[in-house]
Amino acid sequence: MSGVNLEGIVKAYGALQVVHGIDLTVAEKEFVVLVGPSGCGKSTTLRMIAGLEEITAGDLTIDGRRMNRIAPKDRDVAMVFQNYALYPHLNVADNMAFGLRIRRMPKAEIKTTIDDVAEILGLTPYLDRRPADLSGGQRQRVAMGRAIVRHPKVFLFDEPLSNLDAKLRTQMRAEIKRLHNRLGVTSVYVTHDQVEAMTLADRIVVMNDGRIEQIGTPMELFNDPANTFVAGFLGSPPMNQMKGTLTASGAKIGDAEIKIDGRVGDHAGRDVIVGIRPEHVTLSAEGPSSALPISLDLVEPLGSEALLHATHGDDSLVFKAATNGDIDHLSGVDAVHVPSHLVKLFDAETGHALNFGV
Amino acid sequence: MVDENTNTAGQPPEKAAIAVHEAARHHIDDGRLIRLFDHFKREWQIYVMLLPTIIWFLVFLYKPMYGLQIAFKDYSIFRGVANSPWVGIEHFHTLFANDQFIRAVKNTVTISFYNLLFGFPAPIILALMFNEILHATYKRTAQTIVYLPHFISSVIIAGIVITAFSPTAGIINTFIGWLGFEPVYFLTQPQWFRPIFVGTGIWQEAGFGSIVFLAAIAGVNPSLYESAVVDGANRWQMMWKITIPSILPTILIMLIIRIGNVMEVSFELVILLYQPATYETADVVNTWIYRQGLQSGQYDLAAAAGLFNAVVAFVLVMTANTLSRRFSRTSLW
Ligand SMILES: Nc1ncnc2c1ncn2[C@@H]1O[C@H](COP(=O)(O)OP(=O)(O)OP(=O)(O)O)[C@@H](O)[C@H]1O
Ligand SMILES: [Mg+2]
Numbered sequence: 001m002s003g004v005n006l007e008g009i010v011k012a013y014g015a016l017q018v019v020h021g022i023d024l025t026v027a028e029k030e031f032v033v034l035v036g037p038s039g040c041g042k043s044t045t046l047r048m049i050a051g052l053e054e055i056t057a058g059d060l061t062i063d064g065r066r067m068n069r070i071a072p073k074d075r076d077v078a079m080v081f082q083n084y085a086l087y088p089h090l091n092v093a094d095n096m097a098f099g100l101r102i103r104r105m106p107k108a109e110i111k112t113t114i115d116d117v118a119e120i121l122g123l124t125p126y127l128d129r130r131p132a133d134l135s136g137g138q139r140q141r142v143a144m145g146r147a148i149v150r151h152p153k154v155f156l157f158d159e160p161l162s163n164l165d166a167k168l169r170t171q172m173r174a175e176i177k178r179l180h181n182r183l184g185v186t187s188v189y190v191t192h193d194q195v196e197a198m199t200l201a202d203r204i205v206v207m208n209d210g211r212i213e214q215i216g217t218p219m220e221l222f223n224d225p226a227n228t229f230v231a232g233f234l235g236s237p238p239m240n241q242m243k244g245t246l247t248a249s250g251a252k253i254g255d256a257e258i259k260i261d262g263r264v265g266d267h268a269g270r271d272v273i274v275g276i277r278p279e280h281v282t283l284s285a286e287g288p289s290s291a292l293p294i295s296l297d298l299v300e301p302l303g304s305e306a307l308l309h310a311t312h313g314d315d316s317l318v319f320k321a322a323t324n325g326d327i328d329h330l331s332g333v334d335a336v337h338v339p340s341h342l343v344k345l346f347d348a349e350t351g352h353a354l355n356f357g358v
Numbered sequence: 359m360v361d362e363n364t365n366t367a368g369q370p371p372e373k374a375a376i377a378v379h380e381a382a383r384h385h386i387d388d389g390r391l392i393r394l395f396d397h398f399k400r401e402w403q404i405y406v407m408l409l410p411t412i413i414w415f416l417v418f419l420y421k422p423m424y425g426l427q428i429a430f431k432d433y434s435i436f437r438g439v440a441n442s443p444w445v446g447i448e449h450f451h452t453l454f455a456n457d458q459f460i461r462a463v464k465n466t467v468t469i470s471f472y473n474l475l476f477g478f479p480a481p482i483i484l485a486l487m488f489n490e491i492l493h494a495t496y497k498r499t500a501q502t503i504v505y506l507p508h509f510i511s512s513v514i515i516a517g518i519v520i521t522a523f524s525p526t527a528g529i530i531n532t533f534i535g536w537l538g539f540e541p542v543y544f545l546t547q548p549q550w551f552r553p554i555f556v557g558t559g560i561w562q563e564a565g566f567g568s569i570v571f572l573a574a575i576a577g578v579n580p581s582l583y584e585s586a587v588v589d590g591a592n593r594w595q596m597m598w599k600i601t602i603p604s605i606l607p608t609i610l611i612m613l614i615i616r617i618g619n620v621m622e623v624s625f626e627l628v629i630l631l632y633q634p635a636t637y638e639t640a641d642v643v644n645t646w647i648y649r650q651g652l653q654s655g656q657y658d659l660a661a662a663a664g665l666f667n668a669v670v671a672f673v674l675v676m677t678a679n680t681l682s683r684r685f686s687r688t689s690l691w
Binding site for chain 2 (some may be wrong): 050051052072073074077078079081082083084085087088089090102121150234278
């Protein structure tokens, strides 16, 4: 079983601790994405798995074997770097062969391996080119190829797509997903792009400030964020968060009151943060819902949908509405309807999700 | 933290801003001259900084070129450069009929060859070795020690060498004495001049020369090494497969410069270390020019020899540069 297991992993640079005890199990063939804001310790965690950073405390096991003191080359992992780390003086074929030559694989075998992988990645016409003569997407593919030819137990990716433009990024993202489905190698993927995380991951690990905020499938995280951080991180635009106070059947937000399903009445008077996903509101009442008055200040058309930038009291909010081919009818919007079963509640102090049952 | 979500790809904002600015600027241009003027107006500080170098070149390198014509004239200081009569290439005939000059050319080439063979790799090897030292304090100390001789004047360097090799009190001969051999008169024997001269040059300049290569090594993308570590390369393999290929362009550039200087054997050091007894191996073109020109007053002949030197150097640089550009895409210009 070539899973990766992290138990209480800590990283400190001298007195400065940057990763504060991470517990994570990546199952065999699973694609796990570490996501979080810049500086939260994603790369550090990944590099500890690769063996490029020493593990200060905790246990790392790959395939059931403790790896803390094992040299990177003996961990049987392959890493794809953000800047690709291609050897500029070697052509594509030699770049891919680098790791194999170091491992003294027979020449003929190297050749067949590289030809196979080049075929998969569509690199066959470029085998003789140097990295400098390739496009960004092609370089990215070579970096992947270099990892794939090694047939490692685990793939590690550190923001492999962040140097590509938006279009190419979408394309390569799909390609990575296809590759993973085809090769089925356990993968840990670091990104700060939540769209990448949502689309690629079997499970997402949301990190913040050296800690794990939540682990779950993309839809689990999207539907049931464990706290305001996760709620504000996933989704584009992310969940709207407003201060409010619970009442007998809902919550009072400023001078408005919205209905919320569940036994909120038991906690009436409690200060909470009310979370509403931009795409959950409707412009006219549909089913059990309540109107939230807003003052609209900007409509951003995206095509089939438009983003409504608005305020309610001191809160700036963003909502999504269908355009039906025209945005003029959106300019007069003065309230949105919030379905009572889709409202999320978080503790005002800790930010943890509250669940009062339905 | 929310702005992480809205991170879109494409150009970083500052680049985009510069591009827009440039586009706007070029739009209003209607000629090269205006563009040039515009450029000067914007970047004049840079040109002011360049000025001292340009003046130095004009005064010390371009103005003296006027005097070069005496290589083709029967020059006399009383008639002056302009009024001396032309004699064509007579001085060059004289030069190549002169055994001493031919010997000097041969010596120059030989010494340069050894300098290139031993002196050129020395700083590269030093830089690679420094790069492998992990202990920071130890590394800094070692570097300082090897940089030091560069900052000592050649006169003192020569003094140290002469003292060290002295047959009576020199440390080398003392050592030889301990081993039970007769003292060797190193600096009076022609066969010893080249090793001592080349060795001194390495001692003096290898450390300082390594800075260029250390800088080149520092510029190598660290993730190349990390990637190699994950691939299983050891330090030796990383040196051969990453460091050396990565600094190869720098090595080639330095080699081209070095080849251009082949005829410029360190004149001061030769003057300081040689003596009539070792002219046979030690007399190089520049010392010969010095003796002919300044000591015997044959300025025109010396100018011809100097011109010959310069032409050879020019041809060498051009050749080296062309070859390098053809075979490695690296060139000085
Ligand atoms: N060598 C180091 N010494 C001290 N602190 C370090 C060192 N390397 C990283 N850090 C710190 O560790 C923290 C985590 O860094 P890390 O590179 O893992 O962030 P990240 O989540 O990958 O961010 P990004 O998305 O910007 O790549 C940062 O606060 C960083 O400043
Ligand atoms: Mg990072």
